[in-house]
Amino acid sequence: MDIDTDRIDDAVLALLWLGLHDGARAWKSFDWDAMDRLHTKGLIHDPVGRAKSVVFTPEGLARSEQLFQELFAKR
Template identity: 65%
Template sequence: MDIDEDKIDAAALALLWLTLHDERRAWKGLDWDVTDRLFKKGLIEDPANKSKSVVLTDEGLRRSEELFHSLFARQSR
């Protein structure tokens, strides 16, 4: 199966928005390959540390909320 990693990254970033705390921190709970790609895209700060959370960049924070609403919000009737 050919997997679209950009779609995986978008869903992962949207899910990070669910666990936001301290304004821009989100709990680490994603695959390391995914967090590495999000870091390389400039959406989170370097996840390779002892912290149990990742820090979203300004762009990552904006995109995570945007993606969360577009992927998971119910459409109003």
Template identity: 60%
Template sequence: MPLDPDRIDEAVLALLLLGLHDGDRVWKSFDWEALNRLHARGLISNPVGKAQSVVITAQGKEQAQALRDALFGAERRP
């Protein structure tokens, strides 16, 4: 079955938020193609380089929070 790269990018962006540290830095331990697409869309800094993390932009952080809640949020149970 073919995979939808847009849906992959959404999941990667949401998961990047879980590794948030030092303000706006996130660990870049995800698929390189997905990271490159997120960079091309202006959601993270350039993933190419020796650093093990990238900076998530304000727009990227906002989208990541919405995607995290939509994809992984759980309603609180009584």
């Protein structure tokens, strides 16, 4: 199966918004490869470390909310 990792990254970013707390922090219990790609894309700060949460960049926070609305809001 050919997997579209960009679509996976969009879904992970949207779900990270669901776990938003303390301003721009979100729990980071998602696939490490996807988290790495989001970091490379400049949407989250480095996910590696002991913290159980990750910090969005300003662009990542705005994009995560937009994607959450697109993917999961009832119409």
